[in-house]
Amino acid sequence: MDINKKLLLTGVILLLLVKISGQSKGKMIDDYFNTLVKNQQFSGNVLVVDNNEVVYERSFGFSDHTTKAPNTPEITFPIASISKIFTATAILQLKEKGLLKITDPVTKYLPEFPYSEITIRHLLSHTSGLPPYNAFFDKEKKQNPDKVFTNKDFLPGVIANKQPLVYQPGEKGNYDNINYLILALIVEKVSGTSYEKYIEKNILKPAGMKETVLFPLPEQFNRAEIKNYAFPHVYLHLYDEDPVRSSSIPYVKEYWRSYGFRGFADYVSTIRDLWKFDKALYNNTLLKQETLEEAFVPVKLNNGKNNPDEFGLGWEIEKDSTMGKLVYHSGAAMGLSSNILRNVTKHQTVILFDNAHFNAHENATKVMMLLNSKKVETPKKSIARIYGNILYNKGATEARETLESLRKDTLNYYLSENEMNALGYDFMGNNNPYHLPEKHFYKQAIETFKTNTDLFPNSWNTYDSYAEALLESGQKEEAVKMYQKSIDLNPDNKNGKKVLEGLLGKQKN
Template sequence: MRKIIVILIVLFISVSNLTAQNIKTELDHYFSALAENKQFNGNVLIAENGKVLYQKSFGYADFSTKRKNASDSSFPIASITKTFTSTAILQLVEKGHLKLEDRAAEYLLDFPFKEVTIKQLLSHTAGLPIYDSLFFPIIAKHPDAVFTNKDLIPAMISQKSTLLFKSGDDFSYNNVNYNILALVIEKISGLSYGAYLEKNIFGPAGMKDTSLSKFFKRVDKNLSERYVVKYPYSEEMQSAETIEEFKVANHFDFQGHGDLISTCEDLLKYDTSLYNGKLLKISTLKQAYTPVLLSNGNDNIQRYGLGWITRENTLMGEIVKHDGGIPGGRTMLLRNLTKHQTIILFDNTANNVIPISDNALTILNGGKVDKPKKSGAKIYGIALAEKGIESGEKTLRKIQKDSLNYYISEGEINSLGYALMFNNKENEAENAFKQNTLLFPSSWNTYDSYGEILLRHGKKQNAIKMYQKSIELNSDNENGKKILEKIAD
């Protein structure tokens, strides 16, 4: 009998090891295909029960020097930072220094919104004004101004700001909530926000490669630079810091919402410290992972808890996560609490990591996902821009016949058309908008966009037909109605 038991144990271990190896192989196939398609550029770490199952780096940390991403590469973790701010606040709650139902104004005496509670700030149900309304009027007058957390309350007062809605009645994801929480942490602890995190989170968790940043930078030879694709019809990468619309971020040096820099391995240490109770009690974490209800008793739209995005229970288990996004960067920390599974993703070319993490979770739990496909719009756009309309159309026809390896997105082709138009490739842009109507004939927006460029090119009668078709498909297209009324006279 003992011999049979030993044999069964050996068989179980062998099968478990084989399953783990198969999952690792499937994960590698998936991420390697993404990297080949230029749909992932960065680091991935996937763990189960605190042990690394799959870890790999893809692409360049610095495209100009060809320095590659590596296991010790560091990244700005963006809004994953909010989970650290939440952890700090909940530590202060556990120590009896404040309560979740306390009003923020009890600690920040000048804070103008006297009814807003700590819990509402944590759950984005406070209704605070956003950066735009607080600081853009000031930036217009002082274009070199740089703002920190200490400027928030004075700006609220000087701009005579009002709440977006009655606190607790609705949900509005807003970085300002967490900047105010950072001020609360400093007021109660007597430490700077960074010093508090170092003493009470980074140190206990053994996170030696995590720190605050300055405009998403720090002195760090392993820091991955951030990039975006310059045009939808090109594979050329451009530093995110050189893009005009992103330069507004240089005015904001806030803390608490998205300003930490870390590594995959340090985030795994953080994850482990949350699981083993080193940072917070299990009962406190359970509260953090519970969606905060609105005043009408309904879940908020993101099922946001206290610093964590939650999912309704699935067959895979109870999932909590937080993703992050900054110019040229996307991040994800996803945790399957039921099965103690952890997925950490950093991408320094702004690829959307949310569907990637979902697919990785499916593979991790033995499921199958489709092979990543290449962007048909991208391939068509490159041919169109570099070789002309005839070549572009020929390439598009080939792509349409190869649905196994390519996908075609209406939104991507629409964006391609506008990018071509704004960069003086007018004929190519017209072709892109035209092709979109042929590919997606039931979409009102394709006809609206095509009508816009036809009108721009003086093709009034054809433009009228396109706007009429757009309105026929969508009677709520008020802008189309206005344009049609104007040009039909």
Template sequence: MKNIVKNLALAYMLIPSMAFSQEQVISKRIDSLFQVISEYKMLNGAAQITVNNNTIYKSSFGYSDFARGQSNTKTTSFALGSVSKIFTSIAILQLRDRGKFKLDDRFIKYFPEFPYPNITVRQLLSHTSGLPDYNVFESAVAKQPEKVFNNGDIIPLLKSLNQSLIFNPGEKWQYSNLNFCLLALLVEKVSGSSFEVYVAKKVFQPAGMSETYFYTSKHIKPLKQAINHDYPLFINTVPIDADSIKKVKWRTYNLNGLLGQGNIYSTTTDMIRFDQALYGTKLLKSESLNEALAVSQLNLGMPNITESALGKAVYGLGWYVLQDTTLGKIVFHTGGVPGAICMFVRNISRKQSFILFDNTFSPNVFNIGKNILKILNARPTETLRKSLTRDYVIALTERGIDNAFIKLCALKSDSLHYSLNEDEMNELGLQLLYAGKTPGHVSEALEVLKLNVLLFPLSFNTYDSYGEALAFAGKKQEAIEMYKKSIELNHQNTGGQAALEQLLK
């Protein structure tokens, strides 16, 4: 009996040690992941990870302002994009809980001028309304290119367009930012406050989110706010302020007055505070939060399944809910605006959460998120690979064709950290051809597109694009041969056939 007691006591003493060891392993794997991310510049932003309300990783990367060489820090604020929809969802559920309306009320009950009488509040909240997305502003922006549109413009615009819904309300699922702009109008209508004031008072303040705020064209940009950066073209070697890129002005300027769907900035610290607040009742009753995180059903009783950044998911009421529950119940939202992307993930079964920000719209963010989840739950990770196209174009632009070729060969051999993307190389070559500014831009375009043919010899499109460049450079016979090869690989290449017929005349 004494031996049994002794063994039990020993086992009891070992439990904290074993748990601590497992935490150490997770911490080391997280550190190793971010060392690779930092070394290969796969993230330009910030990250914070918590387990059981304890932060196990927090860091920042890259620049908040490339032009000034100003670094991102742990207190830099970033664009949340569509992650902002979570706050709108909370506001709606709070007001519903106060008896201001029912989720199955028709929106027209509160806005009689709304042109779609059958859409309910629930359908707006679950993206099953059938409303179109930002594209409804296309003609309005064209007519008033200097106007900053706000939520009050949406209903008059929908009435003036007089278009049918994409599908009957509740019949299908399709993401639309307009849904949440309209919900913001409802918040204002029933609360008597502006949407900004209501969310700040009823969501940000109770959650202790002192570093979170709305940012639209009427606000002054805070000093610690990261500038959203992007590359206008692949041939650009340094990202610039996305606000200065003409092709996205309709988003960064014309639609900058919209609320409910986005235009909120926050820090990693505040988003973790928000996560922790959701475990209590500061923001919502547990029943209401569970309702938001439940599977929304379509009219025929089918779940509204969609592909997401983490895999197949359903959309609840302002949240994505991952279908695969192997690692626990995982709820999340992603957000993206020109020049910025983010990801907020909560594993509510195991009290794990993380926030990732990037202010250069890095394509790596979602894969980084997947690997964080795997590490937190003792699973093997996927290899993160950086596209080598950007490094190649820097070498090409700064040091010439030969140096760039050597660089490409070196990076291509490092398949553990770099990948080669046919579409990116193709886009780079065509941009050099038509938008290049240097005296040798045509030669550079020919080099890139020729390399793409050699790297992807089974793709009809590489031959087609190389043929296009050869024809542009006056190399008619060579262009003919490339178009012939492209058509041989794809008999449905009607564009290539037309170009070939023109060359043979």
């Protein structure tokens, strides 16, 4: 065989190996998501790209669990805080044009801003020390509950009700939406146009993103019907079988109706449209390469160390670089999580959303691992959730029998002390994050906590929680025994000691 034929054959074999490898990676990713869906742990869309080639793309679950309308590849979804990278990109574009500097104080562009020590870099990296925006407006909200606060209200409200900083700028770090609200105001001031128009003209159009539009969360959460849209959903309780629309919860609707600020969570998009944004970054359509490289470096604190969340200029940087340099941004709303994870070393990208769970970044990371031939543990189903559902619907005997049976299948199920504990408190009904009418299932709560002490007999916390449920249901003598057991296991249980002393004191009297 001559040399040319050998080279041709070698090339064909290499291409086949690459194709087979791609197929096997796609199969592994598909197996991973099929298991998640089977376990009721994923509902959404996934797109996986390797060197500008789609390795995997699929939709799962429902865009509306009430009507059972499916998620589809074309479905739009709230990207929530992924919107922040649009805002950051806008700021960096203005920097490239020489219209601002990252080191500039905010007051250079917003003179009335009452914190002269805060710079644009602090805002981009969430190291400003500003408290959440509601700290400035909750008082007025109580006085005027029908008022809807917008960006026009922000500076007057901050000036009128100035709050102390949580820490000095650059001293620490904490992720907060207020930073990007202010950046949006700077974009408007420097560009001379509205935030929405700037993003449309300078980011969406150049990237060819025709399916990405500004659709503020207040409007999303206050519309009963939206076409081609994946509604966020939440499981109200650990023992629930199905989730409900987040927009059906009055407290959620009211919160987002009141706070209509923009700049940090305003857009809806599709998986493919976010890929266009990703490609526009790789092609340097939106920003120069040197600007991106600066954005992908964690901003240093005043002490010279990286900020705790490893935020650069709008992007978060993964600490583990064994697969390459990973940069990402997550988005989360009440009942939705999304993620864009980019391996800028290998030109790989994972984009996904889930409209019923809060684990988008975790799943994106697992997919990136599979894409790079890393081992990923098969997802397991929560025994606590199954136990809680059966206990609620069918009673203690069947719930305990199911639990004991599933414990043996460690390949497909896991049992968590903390989840069982959380389930017990869920039944008690004291923790009510959605401000719904209270429901107290003390019988089920006591059964859950008692089961947890049987499962984890050396844990002081299981007895402490069990004692709390017994006490709340009026079983003081049994509560005393459980508090004593908890303190025997953990003599440093100060709260348990305090409650026990009070109970024993009452018994003596």
